[in-house]
Amino acid sequence: MITVRRLQKRFGPVKALDGLDVDCNPGEIVALVGPNGSGKSTALRILAGIMRPDRGEARIGTDTIDMSSVRLRNRISYLPQRIEFPDQVTAKEVLTFFAKIRQISAERVSELISRFGFRGFEKKKVGELSGGMLQRLAIAVVFLPCADVYVLDEPTNNLDSEGLARFREETIGAASRGASVIMSTHILREVEHLAHRIVVMANGKNLFTKRIEQFSKDLSHSRKMWLTVENLSEAHRAVALRSGAENVVLNCKSMTVECTETLRIPILNALFQAGAAIREFGLYEPSLQQIYDQALSGECSPDRAAETNPALRIGN
Secondary structure, eight states: OEEEEEEEEEETTEEEEEEEEEEEOTTOEEEEEOOTTSSHHHHHHHHTTSSOOSEEEEEETTEEOOTTOHHHHTTEEEEOSSOOOOTTSBHHHHHHHHHHHTTOOHHHHHHHHHHTTOTTTTTSBGGGSOHHHHHHHHHHHHTSSOOSEEEEESTTTTOOHHHHHHHHHHHHHHHHTTOEEEEEOSOHHHHHHHOSEEEEEETTEEEEEEEHHHHHHHHTOOOEEEEEETTOOHHHHHHHHHTTOSEEEEETTEEEEEOOGGGHHHHHHHHHHTTOOEEEEEEEOOOHHHHHHHHHHTOOOOHHHHTTOEEEEEEO
16 A cells, blocks of 8 residues: 655755645555646655655555665556666567566566567667657566556556557556556546546645546536427526526527526426427536546536536437
8 A cells, every 4th residue: 555644845946745645555546637747756756766755754555665675666666757768779678677677587578578569579679669669668667567566657658549558458457456556647538547546736735536436426516407409498498497497598409407406307397397398408517627627726616617518418
């Protein structure tokens, strides 16, 4: 288990971390998201043991993270945001080198060469690899060992669809065998596909931490529903308002109704009884990106974002 408490780090006058608290349980994937300069990479470097905090603590289980401990180093596998391998070595030589350091079998190297699509490329020099293939190589290196903790800084940078698929497989596989995976990303669809929990960071702080499904549920609890009404008229607006709607907007054959959750069904029933020919209806829900943007700006109401993302369509 990764435990971070009250972590602080300064670079001169810049406060990179300002009391950060984060947990990551065994078998869990936690995603740090936030704008550039929010402190994600600094936090991950501290977790990887390559940087010391000014204050606070970072632990794996009961062990304080300290890279002078060989035992602790063997428990962690770290992927930095910027990857550098010597240009003149091959992909296979890179994997073999790191496998020897970690005392990992040649069979595991061969397995990852195959899984990450390096067959035919394993003898190609690093300097000749595309950005996407270089990122695949870095991910293959980080997943060589069966570590207890994986610390991944922007792991999906430059990956194509096949590389993303392999990354997801390895990440989910690591978590399924009980490893803790903590990663940073700007690509929120990866959060939706992978993370169990999301930590939204800004200015070196944890704005909040939620399970991904709860994050969406809490911030996208929409007060608006939309309806397609074949015979839409001003009379239908009046019916909805009399039934408790706070606001009603008509547009051609569509109708947007703002109301509390408990009034949705009564308003629909009232419209049916008034002769409204309702063909479809549903709720507005914002995308994860819109929710994330609102969280960073301090706007927790989903309604503004909901305008552009109708969901939960029901109709014939």
